[in-house]
Amino acid sequence: MEYITIPMRQKHYDDVLKLWQDRMGRNYPDESKLEDAIDKNKLGKSGFVTINNQNEVLGFSIGEIIPRKKVEQMVPSLDIFDKNVDNIGFFDLNVVKKSLEGNGIGEKQIKVREKYFKNKDVTHFFAICWIRDKHHSEAVLEKVGFTCLRKINNFWYKETKKRNAECIDCGYPCTCTAGIYKKII
Ligand SMILES: CC(C)(COP(=O)(O)OP(=O)(O)OC[C@H]1O[C@@H](n2cnc3c(N)ncnc32)[C@H](O)[C@@H]1OP(=O)(O)O)[C@@H](O)C(=O)NCCC(=O)NCCS
Numbered sequence: 504m505e506y507i508t509i510p511m512r513q514k515h516y517d518d519v520l521k522l523w524q525d526r527m528g529r530n531y532p533d534e535s536k537l538e539d540a541i542d543k544n545k546l547g548k549s550g551f552v553t554i555n556n557q558n559e560v561l562g563f564s565i566g567e568i569i570p571r572k573k574v575e576q577m578v579p580s581l582d583i584f585d586k587n588v589d590n591i592g593f594f595d596l597n598v599v600k601k602s603l604e605g606n607g608i609g610e611k612q613i614k615v616r617e618k619y620f621k622n623k624d625v626t627h628f629f630a631i632c633w634i635r636d637k638h639h640s641e642a643v644l645e646k647v648g649f650t651c652l653r654k655i656n657n658f659w660y661k662e663t664k665k666r667n668a669e670c671i672d673c674g675y676p677c678t679c680t681a682g683i684y685k686k687i688i
Pocket residue numbers: 526595596597598599600603604605606607608609610611632633635638639640642643646
């Protein structure tokens with residue numbers, strides 16, 4: 504199957520939003536995050552989409568270059584990176600159309616993002632992985648060399664409550680477990 508992974512553009516907005524909702528659940532998409540991923544590349548925020556030769560969106564990824572302090576805020580219980588490292592490449596979202604899982608698209612999106620960060624001299628990576636029985640996001644991260652540091656229960660409980668968001672796997676509020684991952688190149 505043929506596909507390419509390219510920077511996300513405004514014309515992809517509606518398709519990405521729909522895919523995000525389909526794969527994660529009601530109120531899960533954060534439109535300001537999506538707008539940033541399209542427009543604010545220079546601030547280290549970035550989006551990629553995978554498309555086929557008919558320009559259909561098959562998957563997308565969103566990420567950001569963040570200061571170490573922000574990582575510490577997200578996971579207060581863990582000391583993840585050395586104090587002398589400041590810019591961290593955050594692999595925020597990696598999503599593939601359900602009917603097309605297992606074709607290497609998720610892995611490709613991680614690799615493209617890694618290259619993007621590397622070109623910006625970012626070598627320390629961080630990901631919070633949604634551990635769900637059927638979707639294997641841990642398997643994909645581990646395949647490309649990420650290491651799991653810890654698993655945290657009910658990671659999105661408060662956030663989903665605050666945003667009235669429903670998790671596609673477990674409902675409202677989300678009681679899924681997160682895997683905290685890192686990679687250094
Ligand atoms: C997680 C997700 C992005 C993976 O995308 P994908 O395109 O299916 O993944 P890939 O085809 O690139 O798989 C890469 C590797 O992951 C592992 N993997 C993928 N599917 C697997 C399965 N069903 N069983 C076991 N391992 C699997 C394999 O090691 C695979 O490599 P291989 O095919 O060479 O053996 C996709 O399942 C998804 O969108 N899930 C819903 C959203 C989500 O939870 N995202 C993650 C949190 S943001």
